Amino acid sequence: xxxxxxxxxxxxxxxxxxxxxxxxxxxxxxxxxxxxxxxxxxxxxxxxxxxxxxxxxxxxxxxxxxxxxxxxxxxxxxxxxxxxxxxxxxxxxxxxxxxxxxxxxxxxxxxxxxxxxxxxxxxxxxxxxxxxxxxxxxxxxxxxxxxxxxxxxxxxxxxxxxxxxxxxxxxxxxxxxxxxxxxxxxxxxxxxxxxxxxxxxxxxxxxxxxxxxxxxxxxxxxxxxxxxxxxxxxxxxxxxxxxxxxxxxxxxxxxxxxxxxxxxxxxxxxxxxxxxxxxxxxxxxxxxxxxxxxxxxxxxxxxxxxxxxxxxxxxxxxxxxxxxxxxxxxxxxxxxxxxxxx
Numbered sequence: 001x002x003x004x005x006x007x008x009x010x011x012x013x014x015x016x017x018x019x020x021x022x023x024x025x026x027x028x029x030x031x032x033x034x035x036x037x038x039x040x041x042x043x044x045x046x047x048x049x050x051x052x053x054x055x056x057x058x059x060x061x062x063x064x065x066x067x068x069x070x071x072x073x074x075x076x077x078x079x080x081x082x083x084x085x086x087x088x089x090x091x092x093x094x095x096x097x098x099x100x101x102x103x104x105x106x107x108x109x110x111x112x113x114x115x116x117x118x119x120x121x122x123x124x125x126x127x128x129x130x131x132x133x134x135x136x137x138x139x140x141x142x143x144x145x146x147x148x149x150x151x152x153x154x155x156x157x158x159x160x161x162x163x164x165x166x167x168x169x170x171x172x173x174x175x176x177x178x179x180x181x182x183x184x185x186x187x188x189x190x191x192x193x194x195x196x197x198x199x200x201x202x203x204x205x206x207x208x209x210x211x212x213x214x215x216x217x218x219x220x221x222x223x224x225x226x227x228x229x230x231x232x233x234x235x236x237x238x239x240x241x242x243x244x245x246x247x248x249x250x251x252x253x254x255x256x257x258x259x260x261x262x263x264x265x266x267x268x269x270x271x272x273x274x275x276x277x278x279x280x281x282x283x284x285x286x287x288x289x290x291x292x293x294x295x296x297x298x299x300x301x302x303x304x305x306x307x308x309x310x311x312x313x314x315x316x317x318x319x320x321x322x323x324x325x326x327x328x329x330x331x332x333x334x335x336x337x338x339x340x341x342x
């Protein structure tokens with residue numbers, strides 16, 4: 001079963017914006033649209049998003065909870081100090097309303113969060129608002145806004161890591177509404193990149209005729225605020241000159257020593273941490289023996305459906321001896337759930 005139209009929707013998917021590439025060229029027109037009454041603007045400071053409201057009970061809000069929090073503002077709502085920031089990026093249109101993103105930069109800092117109150121001192125307007133990471137923001141705003149913020153976050157990460165020309169080292173300049181960089185000395189242009197990442201549910205049929213899926217605990221992945229062990233699917237980056245299917249074969253074999261076949265694409269999910277696109281697959285194997293790559297994994301096991309249902313039940317409980325699955329809005333979990341309900 002493919003993942004199209006499954007519920008709950010995948011996080012960061014379903015952006016309502018028409019990205020409208022043709023409107024990214026005229027700086028004069030972009031400036032006029034940015035200042036128009038119907039424009040919506042989202043603000044970022046490093047990896048943090050500005051949310052309207054100064055007290056937000058993130059821990060008490062779930063993705064299904066209706067909220068009044070918002071992450072976009074009108075131009076008139078912004079103070080002059082922020083209105084004057086350039087450049088800005090055009091994200092697209094929703095019902096003829098242009099959506100823009102601004103990357104606020106006030107001073108050099110090595111911190112992800114504004115622990116010193118520096119932003120509030122430079123821009124007093126921000127004292128009435130909150131800075132939150134995208135994962136926290138996604139729990140208190142609409143799914144459409146979360147998708148828009150994911151777009152902005154990935155775009156600004158690319159801008160911040162491509163400020164100098166890869167050919168000659170000169171400073172680059174943003175063009176095309178923030179979606180391209182140009183080097184004036186040598187003419188080199190660069191465009192936003194997305195790292196393709198495969199994620200795969202591997203299935204085998206056990207001796208008793210029952211299906212089992214392969215789940216693993218990754219060495220670099222923690223279980224968030226849960227004290228148990230986190231189990232998910234095998235995943236990895238696609239390498240240069242490699243097809244998606246070849247990446248599936250290689251990643252599964254490298255991490256577990258298992259050879260797979262019947263690789264089938266299931267769906268995708270943008271993952272802006274910092275700029276990945278998760279490409280979901282199913283695959284089959286007749287092999288059972290696991291040869292663990294301990295540099296990548298701490299554990300890998302075959303789970304039948306009853307065992308996977310128990311892992312899903314553990315999501316609502318706590319305990320150092322428990323194992324957990326990915327959250328319900330991730331492509332990993334939806335691949336697992338689709339297999340579980342077949």
